[in-house]
Amino acid sequence: MEITVLAFGIAKDIFGGQLITVELGDSTATTADLKVSLEARYPKLKQLASYMVAVNNEYAEDGGVITELDEVAIIPPVSGG
């Protein structure tokens, strides 16, 4: 399945855009699978202090399942305020 991933902050710079698509092998991928795939394609992601995956506007656990219908975003360390 193909997942569309939103990127913000430095993740947007690393991906070279606000939106990228990631091909994940089967229909039961997790956020951990997504991270492995992204880090292989964008090694700079691993150099961040940390980053989170958000699914449908909520921070997701590493084991959380992703479907093609979910809004998936990469959340690098925040710095608002």
Added chain:
Amino acid sequence: MEITVLAFGIAKDIFGGQLITVELGDSTATTADLKVSLEARYPKLKQLASYMVAVNNEYAEDGGVITELDEVAIIPPVSGG
């Protein structure tokens, strides 16, 4: 000597005015002497939670000397803000 005493808050109500004069026997009276004199004349003063004497816009110790030239004020418990 005669001391003019400024009163604020509930002390003003107890004295019946913003300014009263107090006759203290000699020229080396202290704030403690003033308190004794005022409490004799206005027994309600003793019912306050506490009160302070200010001399020339500073809180005064009980042993502090007062002269006729000083600006003396009675400071009941404050409640600003």
Added chain:
Amino acid sequence: MQSQIEIHTEPLNIQACIAWVMSPESGGIDIFIGTVRNATKGKPVVKLEFEAYNQMAVNEINKILKQAFERWPLQKALVHHRTGTLHVGEIPVIIAVSAAHRDAAFEACRYIIDTLKQTVPIWKKEFFEDGEVWVAAHP
């Protein structure tokens, strides 16, 4: 020490207070605004009257600000206090503190209002429907 202390009989100007403490060296401003509450311990309040020993009040506030500048790295600090009759919703006091970092601004602002209520010669009389009382006068 950049500070401003004023005691007014007219309504306080929030916007002017905030504008005064802002500075390019500051990353944050903490502001405390006191407002007249409609009740004290469940009893409806009609109005308040504030009285100040003006010159001494300014002196004592100045001491508090000096202590705050000694304890925290502040940019600017301001205290405006109102006297006279105030109704529900009106503003007796504004305290504003700017600093490079927000921790200092928060801590200093709270220190200033807490200490002001303990040491500054300003008095408040609460008017209820059935009487009036000088706050804090009796145990």
Added chain:
Amino acid sequence: MQSQIEIHTEPLNIQACIAWVMSPESGGIDIFIGTVRNATKGKPVVKLEFEAYNQMAVNEINKILKQAFERWPLQKALVHHRTGTLHVGEIPVIIAVSAAHRDAAFEACRYIIDTLKQTVPIWKKEFFEDGEVWVAAHP
């Protein structure tokens, strides 16, 4: 829970924020105003750019306000955050909290800004004369 959360591309309105949190049940309001500082660790700052994941940011701020209302007896709480380009002296964030008693207002206001900086998906890029950096991205 009476709360207001807004994310704006236009300058924030301090006066409107304060007016919104005032209430006759409140004895005090604490307000935190973030301002763009002219330097970071001694290095002159030219401008900042703020970017937000808007919908999620509002959700996360709402969670923080819920926690604050659970922990403290508050009347109203407001968070306005700005995005886009901000120059020195401009205001990225306003947090305002009203409560019957000032302790609750101070503590909740500080909790809200501290937690916002940890959990809310908003990012800040600092522009110096010789380069730019996403804040907090690297160790």
